[in-house]
Amino acid sequence: MVIPLNNLTKKQLRGMASGAETETATEFTSRVTQQLVGGIAGIGLAMGMETGLFDVMISMGENKKTSQEIADLAGMKERYVREWLGYMAAANITNFDPNEGKFWLPSHRSNIMELKGLVMTLPILYGGFFKVAECFRKDGPTGVPFEEYHKLDDLIHLTQGRFCQDQLIQEFLPSMPQVHRCLETGIHVLDLGCGEGTATITMARRFFKSRFYGLDISQPALRTARYKAAEMGLSNVEFIKADISLMPTDWTDKFDYLFVHFVLHDLSYPTKALREMHRVLKPGGTLSVIEINAYSNLEDNLERQDRKSIVLAYSYSLVTCLPISLCPGDGAGLGGLWGREEAQKALEQAKFQVVSVTEACNDGVHLMCVKPMA
Ligand SMILES: C[S@@+](CC[C@H](N)C(=O)[O-])C[C@H]1O[C@@H](n2cnc3c(N)ncnc32)[C@H](O)[C@@H]1O
Numbered sequence: 001m002v003i004p005l006n007n008l009t010k011k012q013l014r015g016m017a018s019g020a021e022t023e024t025a026t027e028f029t030s031r032v033t034q035q036l037v038g039g040i041a042g043i044g045l046a047m048g049m050e051t052g053l054f055d056v057m058i059s060m061g062e063n064k065k066t067s068q069e070i071a072d073l074a075g076m077k078e079r080y081v082r083e084w085l086g087y088m089a090a091a092n093i094t095n096f097d098p099n100e101g102k103f104w105l106p107s108h109r110s111n112i113m114e115l116k117g118l119v120m121t122l123p124i125l126y127g128g129f130f131k132v133a134e135c136f137r138k139d140g141p142t143g144v145p146f147e148e149y150h151k152l153d154d155l156i157h158l159t160q161g162r163f164c165q166d167q168l169i170q171e172f173l174p175s176m177p178q179v180h181r182c183l184e185t186g187i188h189v190l191d192l193g194c195g196e197g198t199a200t201i202t203m204a205r206r207f208f209k210s211r212f213y214g215l216d217i218s219q220p221a222l223r224t225a226r227y228k229a230a231e232m233g234l235s236n237v238e239f240i241k242a243d244i245s246l247m248p249t250d251w252t253d254k255f256d257y258l259f260v261h262f263v264l265h266d267l268s269y270p271t272k273a274l275r276e277m278h279r280v281l282k283p284g285g286t287l288s289v290i291e292i293n294a295y296s297n298l299e300d301n302l303e304r305q306d307r308k309s310i311v312l313a314y315s316y317s318l319v320t321c322l323p324i325s326l327c328p329g330d331g332a333g334l335g336g337l338w339g340r341e342e343a344q345k346a347l348e349q350a351k352f353q354v355v356s357v358t359e360a361c362n363d364g365v366h367l368m369c370v371k372p373m374a
Contacts, residue, residue, distance in 0.1 A: 193263030197225025296339030
């Protein structure tokens with residue numbers, strides 16, 4: 001899935017705006033076709049991951065097998081498996097030996113499942129596509145409720161899972177030595193918009209003297225979170241169903257550390273939510289807001305070397321973040337790329353002091369804030 005995207009300098013952008021276009025019509029068609037075919041091949045990758053066919057092919061090592069043998073191994077219908085194998089061979093994912101009519105996955109591609117978070121984005125976002133298209137119409141719906149996105153919780157869990165597995169404990173929390181020390185001795189932590197609780201549970205397992213609260217509005221996500229915590233026998237974590245814009249009244253000044261990972265831009269009422277976050281954080285307490293690593297100015301994003309992550313972020317934003325936030329009709333609709341400058345302004349307006357703005361792992365930007373002592 002190669003997406004040939006070049007970053008543009010401000011000079012090139014301005015040149016294009018004044019009509020100095022260098023790309024021909026043929027080059028344009030060829031570039032867009034390449035991008036689309038890459039994306040369409042991605043649907044086949046997603047099918048192989050969802051059905052478990054890639055797991056089967058990985059388990060074969062480099063042993064070549066016919067579609068019937070692969071279908072038998074997978075316990076699936078041969079006709080579907082054969083179609084998928086052809087699709088994947090055409091996309092240069094699996095290899096095909098025409099002499100023997102057999103397929104295999106070369107060993108250097110056996111790490112394919114590492115791409116699952118990215119790959120599954122396609123079908124899951126596609127699920128909301130037609131509903132979102134309706135929202136564009138002046139007389140169309142204002143947005144799409146979160147519950148209507150089939151398997152969105154799973155996708156969120158997949159992407160957050162990697163961050164939790166590789167970076168949260170190892171790099172992210174140690175980057176705040178003061179918070180890290182307090183987590184060791186025992187504090188109250190609130191994970192806002194915790195989803196299936198991956199981060200809450202990861203922290204609770206590591207810092208057993210601290211007490212963790214995961215809050216979310218999605219009952220199915222919380223059900224999974226509670227199940228996972230119970231399975232691990234964790235007694236220092238609980239999950240609460242509530243709206244961030246309206247948290248329990250007895251939580252004033254309760255928490256030492258608030259963790260808000262890819263949530264703020266999704267909210268319909270972020271100003272109310274920030275007011276509530278300020279209320280529940282103790283004076284002197286710390287707030288970590290992690291948002292998509294984007295600038296508020298489109299031109300600054302177009303200049304970046306990592307343009308692919310901006311395209312990806314827009315795809316999420318257009319098809320999920322924006323319609324979810326706009327759903328109630330008077331929602332803020334910040335969009336996933338509202339950017340670090342706007343986020344900082346909103347935090348300061350809510351009376352947080354922004355201590356640092358740093359690039360975080362996971363294509364995120366970390367705005368670390370404190371609530372000043374009264
Ligand atoms: C993009 S997900 C992020 C989940 C998790 N923090 C992560 O990084 O994987 C946004 C989460 O915010 C939750 N959410 C959205 N609006 C909310 C609200 N008003 N109050 C509480 N949770 C909310 C959603 O249910 C969803 O689980």
